[in-house]
Structure formats: structure tokens, C-alpha cells
Amino acid sequence: xxxxxxxxxxEIRSLAVEFGSNRVVxxxxxxxxPGRTLAIVxxxxxxxxxxxxxxxxxxxxxxxxxxKGEILFNGGDGPVDLAKAPVxxxxxxxxxxxxxxxxxxxxxxxPVFTIGDQITEVLMLHxxxxxxxxxxxxxxxxxxxxxxxxxxxxxRYPHQLSGGMRQRVMIAMALxxxxxxxxxxxxxxxxxxxxQAQILSIIRDLQEKLGMAVIFITHDMGVVAEVADExxxxxxxxxxxxxxVDQIFANPQHAYxxxxxxxxxxxxxxxxxxYPKRLPVAVMDGETPRLVGEEHLQDTARYDQSPILTLxxxxxxxxxxxGFFGGVTHRVHAVEKVSLDIWPxxxxxxVxxxxxxxxxxxxxxxxxxxxxxxxxxFEGKAISAMSSAERHSLRQKVQYVFQDPFASLDPRRTVGFxxxxxxxxxxxxxxxxxxxxxxxxxxxxxxxxxxxxxxxPHEFSGGQRQRICIARALASRPKLIIADEALSxxxxxxxxxxxxxxxxxxxxxxxxxxxxxxDMAVVEKVSHRVAVLYLGQIVEAGSREAVFERATxxxxxxxxxxxxxADPTKRPDRPMLEGEIPSPVRxxxxxxxxxxxxxxxxxxxxxxxxxx
Amino acid sequence: xxxFLLKRILQAVFVVFVVTLTVSFAIRLTGDPALMLSQGAGSxxxxxxxNIRQAxxxxxxxxTQYWDFIKGLFVGDFGRSFLGGTSVSMLISKALPATLAxxxxxxxxxxxxxxxxxxxAAVNKGKTADQxxxxxxxxxxxxxxxxxxxxxxxVFSVMLQWLPPSGMGGFASYIMPAVTMGVILTATNVRLVRxxxxxxxxSQYIQVARAKGLSETKVLYKHALRNCAIPLITYFGLxxxxxxxxxxxxxxxxxxxxxxxxAFDAVAGRDYPVLQAVIxxxxxxxxxxxxxxxxxxxxxxxxxxxx
Numbered sequence: 001x002x003x004x005x006x007x008x009x010x011e012i013r014s015l016a017v018e019f020g021s022n023r024v025v026x027x028x029x030x031x032x033x034p035g036r037t038l039a040i041v042x043x044x045x046x047x048x049x050x051x052x053x054x055x056x057x058x059x060x061x062x063x064x065x066x067x068k069g070e071i072l073f074n075g076g077d078g079p080v081d082l083a084k085a086p087v088x089x090x091x092x093x094x095x096x097x098x099x100x101x102x103x104x105x106x107x108x109x110x111p112v113f114t115i116g117d118q119i120t121e122v123l124m125l126h127x128x129x130x131x132x133x134x135x136x137x138x139x140x141x142x143x144x145x146x147x148x149x150x151x152x153x154x155x156r157y158p159h160q161l162s163g164g165m166r167q168r169v170m171i172a173m174a175l176x177x178x179x180x181x182x183x184x185x186x187x188x189x190x191x192x193x194x195x196q197a198q199i200l201s202i203i204r205d206l207q208e209k210l211g212m213a214v215i216f217i218t219h220d221m222g223v224v225a226e227v228a229d230e231x232x233x234x235x236x237x238x239x240x241x242x243x244x245v246d247q248i249f250a251n252p253q254h255a256y257x258x259x260x261x262x263x264x265x266x267x268x269x270x271x272x273x274x275y276p277k278r279l280p281v282a283v284m285d286g287e288t289p290r291l292v293g294e295e296h297l298q299d300t301a302r303y304d305q306s307p308i309l310t311l312x313x314x315x316x317x318x319x320x321x322x323g324f325f326g327g328v329t330h331r332v333h334a335v336e337k338v339s340l341d342i343w344p345x346x347x348x349x350x351v352x353x354x355x356x357x358x359x360x361x362x363x364x365x366x367x368x369x370x371x372x373x374x375x376x377x378f379e380g381k382a383i384s385a386m387s388s389a390e391r392h393s394l395r396q397k398v399q400y401v402f403q404d405p406f407a408s409l410d411p412r413r414t415v416g417f418x419x420x421x422x423x424x425x426x427x428x429x430x431x432x433x434x435x436x437x438x439x440x441x442x443x444x445x446x447x448x449x450x451x452x453x454x455x456x457p458h459e460f461s462g463g464q465r466q467r468i469c470i471a472r473a474l475a476s477r478p479k480l481i482i483a484d485e486a487l488s489x490x491x492x493x494x495x496x497x498x499x500x501x502x503x504x505x506x507x508x509x510x511x512x513x514x515x516x517x518x519d520m521a522v523v524e525k526v527s528h529r530v531a532v533l534y535l536g537q538i539v540e541a542g543s544r545e546a547v548f549e550r551a552t553x554x555x556x557x558x559x560x561x562x563x564x565x566a567d568p569t570k571r572p573d574r575p576m577l578e579g580e581i582p583s584p585v586r587x588x589x590x591x592x593x594x595x596x597x598x599x600x601x602x603x604x605x606x607x608x609x610x611x612x
Numbered sequence: 613x614x615x616f617l618l619k620r621i622l623q624a625v626f627v628v629f630v631v632t633l634t635v636s637f638a639i640r641l642t643g644d645p646a647l648m649l650s651q652g653a654g655s656x657x658x659x660x661x662x663n664i665r666q667a668x669x670x671x672x673x674x675x676t677q678y679w680d681f682i683k684g685l686f687v688g689d690f691g692r693s694f695l696g697g698t699s700v701s702m703l704i705s706k707a708l709p710a711t712l713a714x715x716x717x718x719x720x721x722x723x724x725x726x727x728x729x730x731x732x733a734a735v736n737k738g739k740t741a742d743q744x745x746x747x748x749x750x751x752x753x754x755x756x757x758x759x760x761x762x763x764x765x766x767v768f769s770v771m772l773q774w775l776p777p778s779g780m781g782g783f784a785s786y787i788m789p790a791v792t793m794g795v796i797l798t799a800t801n802v803r804l805v806r807x808x809x810x811x812x813x814x815s816q817y818i819q820v821a822r823a824k825g826l827s828e829t830k831v832l833y834k835h836a837l838r839n840c841a842i843p844l845i846t847y848f849g850l851x852x853x854x855x856x857x858x859x860x861x862x863x864x865x866x867x868x869x870x871x872x873x874x875a876f877d878a879v880a881g882r883d884y885p886v887l888q889a890v891i892x893x894x895x896x897x898x899x900x901x902x903x904x905x906x907x908x909x910x911x912x913x914x915x916x917x918x919x
Contacts, residue, residue: 056823095825102816110817112838112913122824157914170820 015069039228116154164195222564315373352533405465416453463494542604711870721794730805752799849905
């Protein structure tokens with residue numbers, strides 16, 4: 001049996017993992033010391049998640065095989081090679097010595113069992129305690145992850161909890177048997193920033209308390225900088241670099257690490273700049289990085305013209321709960337008295353967390369959702385006063401790019417068909433040949449090739465698909481594009497390229513963007529102006545400079561402080577963010593208090609309660 | 613819940629009304645019971661026939677006859693059989709348990725076979741076991757059920773003499789009818805369980821369950837199966853209706869003293885009261901099963917319960 005040093009909890013030696021004949025992890029080696037945090041970073045397809053699933057041997061159930069190498073784990077009675085351990089041994093290790101939390105808190109808990117059942121299950125399995133004792137311990141665990149009213153939660157079901165609460169339940173479940181190693185696979189990616197900050201601090205505190213090691217898998221360099229002791233960088237299934245976190249950030253050796261770090265949007269990167277800027281992006285071209293794009297000031301906004309879109313006291317509510325006689329008892333107050341303007345060539349960003357109403361505003365403008373009050377003016381004309389033909393043509397002038405490039409293209413249609421569809425719908429170009437020419441042009445415009453038109457969506461990567469979605473949005477020659485979290489699902493280097501593409505299109509075509517995002521660093525990079533939304537109301541709005549550099553509303557400040565900074569020397573000593581994002585659901589008759597905006601400086605509006 | 617039940621009961625009343633009206637009307641187009649009754653009785657005059665019709669109440673207009681039937685329903689009186697004058701309620705009360713016993717044992721056989729096979733096929737998707745199970749289910753699907761019944765009788769009763777060929781008696785008499793019905797149902801059920809299971813196995817909570825260190829049996833039969841329950845219960849419920857239809861043929865083959873045999877004889881003899889009663893009871897059964905299915909949704913899935 002191979003030996004492990006006292007200071008090693010887990011050592012992976014030249015691991016190779018295959019799906020069929022496809023090798024997705026190759027010659028991977030690293031070491032985890034007890035009580036330390038190792039971050040594995042890389043983009044989608046780098047093999048980082050497969051590595052974690054291999055340690056747990058969950059890839060056995062996904063038709064993956066460990067082709068080579070050892071996964072030595074020191075559980076207390078000498079090292080065991082998990083790569084070859086029989087299933088019975090693995091079952092004793094899983095959940096007991098090594099526990100795991102996953103990315104999607106909304107789907108990690110079994111919807112048909114209570115929280116209590118799911119936590120006690122693991123306690124009763126590994127610790128052989130009675131159900132009563134297990135329930136008592138489960139309550140303690142929920143208190144440990146700072147869930148309010150922990151005992152009552154035991155009899156609740158997952159769907160009754162928010163995403164952040166569910167992820168805390170997952171953590172409680174993972175820590176039930178005090179594992180020596182916790183594997184966290186993108187545990188905060190699906191969460192809002194303030195909730196992410198909560199979860200990270202909970203994991204950090206409990207790690208200290210229980211003395212466990214953590215393998216933290218993420219694509220977010222900000223999170224890495226905040227939590228990691230050591231870092232392993234993976235690229236195309238291989239480790240390209242490893243080292244202490246300070247060293248990786250201060251002095252990255254491998255070209256890939258360098259490009260990765262250069263692509264990370266960092267909060268404060270635009271400080272002192274008046275306009276957004278296009279910056280060259282380093283991308284990997286084979287084994288060497290190459291700079292694409294050029295520096296360009298984005299002074300495209302035409303404030304001398306009249307606004308292309310104006311919202312006046314927009315209000316969107318929808319009824320949800322019905323009473324016994326079919327009467328409405330509760331409403332979602334998604335958007336409350338929102339007023340804003342977008343000028344030609346301008347990027348206006350809406351930022352906020354889940355339930356802030358930012359997506360509803362986009363959907364209301366695109367007439368996917370009916371406004372319940374207020375007015376939308378497009379090019380000076382109220383939508384409510386438009387004829388149905390005018391409304392139809394409005395759909396041509398306002399286009400949408402959605403978050404998920406995988407779900408927003410019809411998998412059974414060629415890419416060319418999807419791009420041509422708006423042209424056909426709005427009768428913009430007659431004749432198949434002319435249409436084809438326009439589709440080819442559009443594909444080239446977004447950085448793809450004309451021959452891609454005949455292919456199907458599954459043949460493209462996420463970034464390419466988002467380019468296709470942008471080409472489709474451009475097809476009808478719109479004036480305004482609503483980009484709803486359009487960059488959120490993309491890897492950072494791809495994200496940086498798409499940002500440049502959007503800016504380039506803005507400069508060439510004079511497009512306006514309504515940019516909806518929860519990612520403060522990206523918003524800072526792209527916006528001319530910003531509006532911060534909280535529970536359907538704008539709490540702060542103004543130029544990017546004003547909102548980011550002179551943030552006044554406490555909620556804006558809280559959002560900014562919650563963003564992880566991609567610099568390990570600047571680990572924030574932020575106060576623990578408590579509580580949940582409140583719900584926009586209210587009883588009928590319980591009207592929210594409207595906070596009027598007050599101009600505290602030119603082009604800087606703040607909700608009255610915070611304006612002082 | 614109360615408004616839900618009320619809605620369901622009103623629905624049931626409407627369904628029973630439409631079904632019985634259609635059936636009562638349609639069967640009266642197919643022949644004269646008076647002629648049927650007097651067959652083989654030597655020379656029958658037109659006067660004799662008129663007397664029979666008068667005695668059975670068939671000279672009344674259809675609406676009156678139907679109204680009498682409906683009135684009877686409310687007091688639980690289905691009238692008397694045209695053939696022999698036995699109380700229809702008594703006939704039904706004898707036949708209903710026999711049919712229910714056969715239907716439930718068929719469902720039981722089918723579920724007991726199809727769940728493990730379907731789960732096994734899903735877990736081994738694309739492998740030999742999956743292929744074999746899928747081919748077998750296709751073969752099962754292609755059998756006409758009466759043919760299978762006759763083959764079973766031939767082998768197990770005539771050749772091997774292990775099982776009684778017909779009639780309802782002890783446990784042994786249930787085996788062949790239940791297996792015949794069960795096999796046909798199983799063929800579709802296996803595929804359904806497999807599909808539902810494949811969907812559920814892709815869920816992250818299944819990975820989480822495995823990461824807890826649970827045994828594969830617990831992962832599959834506790835965590836996964838319960839999440840498949842909604843489509844399965846829906847289908848099993850719908851299937852029960854079809855099963856009651858199919859049972860007419862099987863009861864005939866095995867001479868099973870159930871509602872199927874009763875209905876068959878009633879149609880042959882134009883025994884209106886019996887036929888109307890059987891159809892009414894069958895519709896009520898199907899409605900009842902579907903109501904149970906809806907209630908079961910809430911029991912297995914808390915997300916529906918709280919809505």
C-alpha cells in the first residue's frame with residue numbers, strides 16, 4: 001500500500017478519467033492537507049467537476065471510468081485508494097469522511113421528503129443513532145448553518161425554502177457526520193451575491209470549527225481569492241498550474257492562468273473613467289495566448305437626442321394565490337412605479353437580486369408581460385396608444401437576448417433558420433437568396449462563419465450559441481436590445497469577448513442596450529448608466545460613475561460589498577450579511593410604500609429614505 | 613379540499629348521466645327483448661309479444677323508461693333482470709367482488725413485475741439487460757390477450773393439469789386470469805417505469821443521495837421511485853379503466869363470474885336493466901379510481917399538497 005505523509009489527507013496521483021474513449025481528465029495530481037482549502041479552477045469542460053465526482057466515485061453512475069491513477073485518502077486507518085476501492089468501502093466513505101455539496105441548490109434536495117428526513121437519513125446511516133436523536137442533531141446542524149427557526153424547518157419541504165436556505169440545508173446535511181473533507185462544486189454559482197457572501201462565510205467558519213479540509217470547485221476567481229489556500233488551475237482536462245493562492249494571483253506562470261486572470265471582471269476596474277471601454281481580450285490560441293480586439297472608448301450614447309425608450313411609473317403586478325371562491329389573496333409586486341429613460345447608443349443596466357423585478361421590466365417592455373400601471377414610451381409614442389400593427393413593428397425594433405444560450409435556440413432547426421425567422425416574421429427581406437445573404441452577413445458580424453448557418457445548435461459551444469442569439473436579435477435591425485443576464489452562463493474569457501462584441505455592435509449600429517444583470521463587475525464594465533432595483537423599486541440610479549463610486553443607498557453599498565474581489569491580499573473583512581432577500585409577494589391591500597427618488601447630484605438619484 | 617370534492621362529485625354525476633343515457637339508448641336500437649325471450653317457445657303471436665313488452669315496461673316511451681332507471685339509482689334499486697326476474701342489485705353484488713378481485717390481482721401482478729424490470733432497464737440503459745427487457749415488453753405488447761389466455765389454459769390446465777381451466781375458486785384459479793391481464797399491462801408499464809426513472813435518475817438529488825453513502829437499492833427505490841410516482845399513478849389509474857374493459861373478454865375465456873360475464877350475457881339477451889346497471893357501476897368505479905389518483909398526487913408530492 002502506498003504511503004501518505006501525516007500532513008496529507010488526500011493525494012491524487014496521475015489520475016485519468018474517461019467517458020467512453022473520450023479522456024476528460026488526464027495525468028492529474030494534487031494534494032490536500034487536513035484543514036486547508038484547495039480551489040480547483042477552470043472553465044466549463046476543463047474537467048474540474050469530473051475530478052470531484054471521481055473522488056466520490058460518483059462517475060461510476062455516469063458511465064465514466066477511472067482509467068489510470070490513484071486517489072489516496074487518509075481516513076484515519078491508513079490510506080485507501082478510492083480509485084479502486086470496492087463499492088462497500090466507498091459507501092462508508094461517502095457522506096461520512098468525504099461529503100459533497102453541489103451547484104444547484106434548487107435541485108439538490110429531494111422534493112418529496114422533508115428537510116428533517118433528508119438530514120436524519122445520513123445520520124442514521126453512518127452514526128447509527130435513533131431517529132429521535134438524529135432529529136435532535138439535525139436541528140442543531142440547521143442552527144449551525146444559521147437558519148432561523150431551525151426546529152420548525154425540519155418538517156418543511158424543500159420547495160418551501162429559498163435557494164440560499166436550501167444551500168444551507170445542503171451544507172448542514174453534508175456536515176452532519178463531521179467529514180474530514182468537504183467537496184464544494186460551484187456551491188454559490190446559482191446564488192445572489194449577498195447570499196453567496198453568507199454561504200462562503202458559513203463554510204469558512206465551519207471549516208475552522210470542524211477542522212475539515214475543503215476542495216472548492218469554481219470558475220469564479222473572485223471566490224477563489226476569497227476562500228482558497230492553494231489553487232489548482234485546470235485546462236482541457238489537465239492541471240496547468242498549482243500553487244499558493246497569493247502566488248497564483250500575483251505571479252501566474254502558465255499562459256492559460258494569465259489569460260484567465262486577465263479576463264476576470266474586477267469591481268473598481270473602471271474607476272475614474274467617464275465611458276465604458278472596449279479592451280483587448282487575451283484568448284488561448286492553441287497553447288499560446290493572443291490578444292483580440294483593440295482599445296476603444298465607448299462614447300456612443302447620444303444624449304443630445306430624445307430618449308428611445310421611456311418608462312413612466314411602470315407597474316407590473318401579478319396575482320398568485322387564489323382563495324376558496326377564486327378571489328385573489330396575494331400579488332407579486334414585481335415592478336413598482338419605475339421611471340427611466342434610455343437614450344440612443346446607450347447601455348442602461350438594471351441590477352438587483354432575485355425578486356428585484358429587473359427581468360419583469362424587460363419582459364414588460366417586450367410585451368411578454370402586461371403592465372398593470374404606468375406607461376411605456378418608445379420613440380416618444382406610448383405603447384398603449386399604438387395600433388396593433390405598430391405594436392407588431394415594435395417587436396421588430398426591440399429584441400431580446402436571454403440568459404441560457406442552450407435553451408433559447410430551437411434544437412431541431414438549423415442556426416440559419418433561427419436567425420432568418422425574425423426577418424421572415426416581419427417581412428423584412430423578400431427572396432430566399434437575399435435572406436440567406438443577410439444571415440451569412442449576420443453570422444460573420446458576430447464572429448462566426450457563413451457556413452455555420454446549416455448547422456444545428458448542439459454543434460456549438462455556449463459562447464458560440466450566445467453569438468448566434470445575438471445574430472438573431474440583430475436580424476430585424478432593432479434599435480434596442482434587452483440583454484437579460486445574457487453573459488451570466490458564460491465562462492469569463494468568453495464573457496469578455498461577448499462584451500466587446502456587444503460594444504462593437506453598439507458603436508457600429510447605434511444600438512441601445514437594456515442590460516439586466518446581477519453581476520456588479522460586468523455591469524461596471526459595460527454601462528453608461530445604472531439603475532439599482534430592490535423589491536421592484538429603483539433605489540438608486542444615475543451615471544455608472546455616480547452609482548459605483550459614490551454609492552449612497554445602503555442596498556447599493558451592500559451589493560457592492562458582497563462582490564468577491566479577485567485579489568487574495570484584499571480579503572474583505574465584511575460584516576456577516578444576515579437575512580434573506582425579502583419576498584415581493586404581498587397580501588391584497590397591503591400596498592408597498594413607494595420611495596420617491598431625489599436628485600442628490602446631477603444624474604444621481606437616490607430613494608428618499610436614504611437621501612438624507 | 614371540500615370544493616375539490618364537490619367539483620368531482622358534480623363531474624361524476626354528469627359522466628354517469630351521459631354514459632347511461634348513451635348505453636340505454638343504443639342498446640334499444642339493437643333488438644327486441646320480447647323476441648329474445650320468446651325464442652324457442654314454439655308459436656308466438658304478436659299478442660304474446662305485446663304482453664311481454666307490457667310486463668317489462670317496454671311499451672313506455674324511452675324517456676319514461678330511462679327516468680324510471682334514474683329514479684331507481686337514487687334508492688339503489690336497479691330493477692329486475694328480464695331473464696329470470698332476479699333482482700339486478702343482487703346480481704351486481706355477486707359479480708362486482710369477483711371482478712374487483714380479478715382487476716386488482718391483475719394490477720398487482722403487473723406492478724410487481726413492471727417496477728423492478730423498469731428500474732433495472734433504466735439503470736442499465738443501453739446495456740444488454742435494457743435491450744432484453746425492452747424486446748420482451750414489445751413481445752408482450754404484441755400478444756392478443758385472449759390468445760395468451762387460451763395458450764395458458766392449453767399448457768397449464770390441459771397438458772400439465774396444474775391449474776383449473778375456468779371458474780373462480782381458490783388462489784390457483786386466480787393465477788391464469790391475473791397473469792393474462794397482468795402480462796399485457798406489464799408490457800406498457802415497463803416502458804413507462806423505465807422512461808420515468810431515466811428522467812428522475814438525471815436529477816441532482818439522486819447524486820446527492822449517492823453522495824450520502826446510501827445503498828443503490830435505497831437510492832433507486834426510496835429516492836428515485838417516489839419522484840416517478842406522479843406519472844406512474846396517473847397512468848395506472850387510466851389503465852384501470854382500460855383494464856375493466858379488457859376484463860370482459862378474459863372473464864369470458866375463464867368463465868369468471870364477474871361483471872364482464874354479466875354484461876356479456878346481458879347484451880346477448882338484450883337484458884336492459886342488467887346492462888344499464890353494469891355500465892353505471894363500471895363508470896362509478898372508473899370515476900372513483902381517478903378520484904383516488906388525484907388524492908394520491910397530494911400524498912406523494914408535497915408540492916401539490918400545498919397548492
